[in-house]
Amino acid sequence: MSTHAPRPSYAAVLRVPHARRTFAAALVGRLSYGTVSLALMLSLTRSTGSYAVAGTVLAIFGATGVFLSPYRAALVDRHGPRRALLPMALLYAVLLCALEAVCRQPGTPAAVLAVTAACAGACTPPLGPTMRAVWAGLLPDRAMLQRAYSLDGVAEELLFVSGPLLVGVVIGVAPPTAGVVLSALLVAVGTLAFVTSPAAGVLRPAERAKDDSAPSGRGRAGQGRALLQPVAVAAGVGISVSAVDLLVVAFAGQRGLGGSTVAWVLAALSAGSAVGGLLNGAVTWSSSARARLPFLAAGLGVCLVAAGLASGVGTLVVAVTCAGLFVAPALTTAYLIADESAEPGFRIRAGAWCNTAVNAGGAAGAAAVGLLVERLPLPVCFAVSGTVAVAAALVPGRRRARSVVRPGLLSRRPSRSRPSRSRPSRSPSARRPSGRP
Numbered sequence: 001m002s003t004h005a006p007r008p009s010y011a012a013v014l015r016v017p018h019a020r021r022t023f024a025a026a027l028v029g030r031l032s033y034g035t036v037s038l039a040l041m042l043s044l045t046r047s048t049g050s051y052a053v054a055g056t057v058l059a060i061f062g063a064t065g066v067f068l069s070p071y072r073a074a075l076v077d078r079h080g081p082r083r084a085l086l087p088m089a090l091l092y093a094v095l096l097c098a099l100e101a102v103c104r105q106p107g108t109p110a111a112v113l114a115v116t117a118a119c120a121g122a123c124t125p126p127l128g129p130t131m132r133a134v135w136a137g138l139l140p141d142r143a144m145l146q147r148a149y150s151l152d153g154v155a156e157e158l159l160f161v162s163g164p165l166l167v168g169v170v171i172g173v174a175p176p177t178a179g180v181v182l183s184a185l186l187v188a189v190g191t192l193a194f195v196t197s198p199a200a201g202v203l204r205p206a207e208r209a210k211d212d213s214a215p216s217g218r219g220r221a222g223q224g225r226a227l228l229q230p231v232a233v234a235a236g237v238g239i240s241v242s243a244v245d246l247l248v249v250a251f252a253g254q255r256g257l258g259g260s261t262v263a264w265v266l267a268a269l270s271a272g273s274a275v276g277g278l279l280n281g282a283v284t285w286s287s288s289a290r291a292r293l294p295f296l297a298a299g300l301g302v303c304l305v306a307a308g309l310a311s312g313v314g315t316l317v318v319a320v321t322c323a324g325l326f327v328a329p330a331l332t333t334a335y336l337i338a339d340e341s342a343e344p345g346f347r348i349r350a351g352a353w354c355n356t357a358v359n360a361g362g363a364a365g366a367a368a369v370g371l372l373v374e375r376l377p378l379p380v381c382f383a384v385s386g387t388v389a390v391a392a393a394l395v396p397g398r399r400r401a402r403s404v405v406r407p408g409l410l411s412r413r414p415s416r417s418r419p420s421r422s423r424p425s426r427s428p429s430a431r432r433p434s435g436r437p
Contacts, residue, residue: 010281013148016138018199025197026131027155029089029190032183033124034163036096037062039179042167043103044113046176057113059363064121066359073126073352077345080205081130082195088125089191093184095120100180125191128156129351130203136339136347137202143284149335150281153328154274161270203348226341227353229290229395230334233297234354236392237330238361240304243369243385244269244320247307250373250381251316261313268317272324280329289336294393296333300326301389308382331358 014020040061044054075084099116102108135148167179194200248265252258285292303323310316334354342350365385372381 010147010151013139013144013151016144018197019138019148022134022194022197022199023131023152023155025190025193026127026134027159027190029125029127029187029194030131030156031159031163031166032187032190033127034159034161035167035179035186036163036183038164038167039170039176039183040099040117042171042176043100043180047103047106047108048110048113053110053113057110057117060114061117061121062359062363064118065124066356066363068122069124069126069129069352069356069359070349072124073129073348076126076130076203077348078205081200081203083205085125085127085130086191086195088123089127089187092120092123092125093188095123096180096184096187100177100184103177103180104175125187126348126352126355127187127191127194128152129348129355131194132335132339132351133203133347134199138199146285146332146336147281149332150277150328153332153335154277157270157274157277157328161267205345227338227350229293230337230341231353231357232395233293233330233392234334235357235361236297236389237300237327237334238358239365239368240300240385240389241269241327242362242365243381243388244304244307244323246366246369246373247378247381247385248316248320250378251310254378255313257313265313265317265320268321269324269327272321273327274324276325277328277332279325280332289333289340293330293333293337294395296326296330297389297393300330301386301391301393304386304389305383308379308386 014023037058041054041058044057045051048054072088075088078084095116099113099120102112102116132149132152135152136145139145139148166182170179170182245266248262252261252265300323303319303326307316307319307323310319331354335351338350338354339347365388369381369385372384376384
């Protein structure tokens with residue numbers, strides 16, 4: 001349920017001091033994640049001549065990137081982006097260049113490729129969670145933060161669409177390994193610009209926080225319970241959305257349709273997600289993020305079940321577009337809840353857990369639907385993928401009780417470019433929520 005109270009515009013979010021520079025820098029670095037997968041796949045395939053070896057090496061690269069994400073985020077939480085994020089990004093860029101170098105040597109053993117890829121993936125900098133933490137530090141107002149997260153999520157969606165297109169342009173005039181080098185340059189330049197922005201100073205290293213603000217064992221357990229709902233929904237969305245890719249391919253194959261049909265249907269999913277994200281940010285919600293999240297996840301699930309009943313491409317496009325309308329809002333809301341639940345010194349890790357859940361869910365969904373699509377009718381497969389999102393919606397949301405001041409305020413320090421202002425303490429009903437290619 002929403003109200004008609006006036007909301008700040010997206011332009012107002014970007015007019016916040018240093019926001020445009022910081023956001024643009026983060027997007028440059030995050031564009032690397034949209035280019036690197038295709039560039040690596042093409043490079044590894046040309047180097048090894050084997051799709052199996054290339055796929056395995058790329059899977060290792062992705063697995064170390066995904067599952068070590070919370071630990072890398074912990075380093076940024078503990079030491080701050082300038083001391084932790086920049087060295088991490090530079091090391092990641094160097095290892096990508098090393099991987100490019102071994103790819104250029106035909107006959108390189110698969111083990112060497114796998115080890116190099118694993119090391120590179122292990123150093124992937126958590127630019128997305130860190131940028132969302134910066135938004136939370138810059139924007140104490142709940143309405144502004146929701147709009148900033150929506151803008152961030154839509155931009156990330158577009159990065160993962162434009163990244164492969166950029167690689168396609170590059171390999172038109174250079175070998176595929178040039179795409180890997182481009183990915184390294186993007187992440188190094190983007191991260192350097194990001195951490196040198198004055199806005200990066202709002203992320204105060206946890207080691208400087210007051211000792212009495214550190215969470216106790218009981219506090220950490222309460223925080224874990226508070227994160228259960230957003231992490232579960234993020235994983236459910238990842239599973240469901242990744243299943244759609246293969247299910248659309250199977251749908252087109254059963255009807256003798258070409259690859260262009262698949263591209264249009266998946267483009268409709270991305271377009272729906274972008275529109276949904278913008279609409280979600282444009283609404284002033286009177287209900288809490290925790291109350292909205294189950295409905296968003298359930299809406300995605302219901303639309304995917306309906307997609308399985310599509311009789312033709314037209315109805316499938318409509319159903320998939322409607323499903324997309326719930327994707328970005330669900331993920332944005334999950335990130336908002338995660339930020340709201342974060343203790344001092346845990347904000348980036350909270351966002352990283354949601355990121356990890358989405359990516360791990362995506363990998364699991366792709367693998368599971370690959371097994372199901374050969375054994376079950378296609379409508380049943382769509383129904384299973386939708387049921388996963390509905391099941392995630394049933395995970396109860398638990399708000400963690402707080403006895404300290406809002407963590408974001410403890411982890412902020414005033415920038416020289418704008419004076420700090422004292423703020424009255426918020427009541428529970430006025431507490432801002434939580435907080436994404």
